[in-house]
Amino acid sequence: MKITDVKAVYPAWKRKGTGAWQEYFWQIVVRIETDAGVVGYGYGGGGEPGKLIVNGHLRDALVGRTIGHVDDIRDTWDHLYFKSLPYGRNGIVIMALSGIDLALWDLLGKAEGKPVYELIGGLKKETVRAYATGGDPVRVRDRGYTAVKCSHQWRTDADYEKAAALAARIRGIFGRDALLMFDCYMSWDAEVALRMRELLGEYEPYWFEDLITPDHLDELAGLRPRLAPVLLAGGEHDFSHHAFGAIARAGALDLWQPDITWCGGITAGLRILELARSHDIPVCPHRGGEIWGLHLVAATDCLDLAETHPDRWNDPEDTILLDEPVVSGGVIAPPDRPGFGVALKPEYA
Numbered sequence: 001m002k003i004t005d006v007k008a009v010y011p012a013w014k015r016k017g018t019g020a021w022q023e024y025f026w027q028i029v030v031r032i033e034t035d036a037g038v039v040g041y042g043y044g045g046g047g048e049p050g051k052l053i054v055n056g057h058l059r060d061a062l063v064g065r066t067i068g069h070v071d072d073i074r075d076t077w078d079h080l081y082f083k084s085l086p087y088g089r090n091g092i093v094i095m096a097l098s099g100i101d102l103a104l105w106d107l108l109g110k111a112e113g114k115p116v117y118e119l120i121g122g123l124k125k126e127t128v129r130a131y132a133t134g135g136d137p138v139r140v141r142d143r144g145y146t147a148v149k150c151s152h153q154w155r156t157d158a159d160y161e162k163a164a165a166l167a168a169r170i171r172g173i174f175g176r177d178a179l180l181m182f183d184c185y186m187s188w189d190a191e192v193a194l195r196m197r198e199l200l201g202e203y204e205p206y207w208f209e210d211l212i213t214p215d216h217l218d219e220l221a222g223l224r225p226r227l228a229p230v231l232l233a234g235g236e237h238d239f240s241h242h243a244f245g246a247i248a249r250a251g252a253l254d255l256w257q258p259d260i261t262w263c264g265g266i267t268a269g270l271r272i273l274e275l276a277r278s279h280d281i282p283v284c285p286h287r288g289g290e291i292w293g294l295h296l297v298a299a300t301d302c303l304d305l306a307e308t309h310p311d312r313w314n315d316p317e318d319t320i321l322l323d324e325p326v327v328s329g330g331v332i333a334p335p336d337r338p339g340f341g342v343a344l345k346p347e348y349a
């Protein structure tokens with residue numbers, strides 16, 4: 001089938017007034033039409049600039065291309081990467097390209113009547129263990145979760161005690177067997193990390209995420225052995241297999257977390273996984289419980305662990321999918337329907 005039209009839209013996400021980047025350049029929806037009448041939808045990043053990159057440039061490089069096989073998607077990714085290379089390679093351009101890539105996987109799945117996980121090689125996990133980022137811990141436990149991630153921003157010395165109190169509270173609610181992770185969103189440094197490792201050791205954290213900025217690969221590599229057995233996790237701010245290649249060469253991280261809607265879609269996710277395999281690094285995609293990452297997690301040797309945000313399900317106004325799978329009994333599974341198997345609200349479809 002030939003691509004006849006491509007259009008990105010930027011949904012009217014609710015702004016909460018925090019000033020965070022997500023309120024300015026959040027997810028876009030990419031719609032790809034074909035001469036076979038099949039329409040694919042993908043989810044990318046980059047807000048209005050992401051939308052402009054798709055509609056103002058990459059669309060012209062897509063119309064007329066033929067998509068009939070997984071290899072055509074990979075070739076299209078390379079074509080778009082090359083077309084946008086002088087101003088791209090990273091950031092918003094690859095976030096926008098992610099939306100196109102995912103729309104192509106959705107398209108091919110629908111054309112063949114197969115879920116995306118079938119196109120990747122079939123289910124390797126019937127269900128995936130979910131972990132909760134945010135949400136009231138008691139309610140999260142009552143929904144069956146056995147893994148939880150705490151957000152922790154370090155500002156002053158008082159935050160050491162706050163982190164220890166939080167870890168104690170989570171262990172009290174979830175017990176010893178649950179997985180407990182910390183996401184520091186680049187607010188720690190080496191000194192803070194080592195002190196936290198000491199303070200939190202008795203609560204057995206599984207990983208520390210996004211410790212310092214992703215540009216400090218050598219510093220991260222130096223910290224890894226000193227934080228063991230706590231894993232050093234990261235990668236949500238890195239783009240394509242090129243960035244993960246640099247992470248691998250530096251030995252910067254114990255566990256990789258590409259975001260499938262930002263790093264270049266499923267195509268980039270598969271390449272990153274291949275690289276991870278050759279370095280014996282586990283992969284646990286950022287927001288892997290959202291439909292775009294979930295198909296990849298379920299169909300590959302990604303860790304049996306998927307990130308979900310229970311708080312976000314409480315806000316039906318701020319969602320654009322009508323039938324995204326939810327966590328039940330602590331696990332989640334992709335739907336057995338063609339493509340990604342989700343429908344968009346009519347205003348975005």
Ligand SMILES: [Mg+2]
Pocket residue numbers: 183209210236
């Ligand atoms: Mg994070």
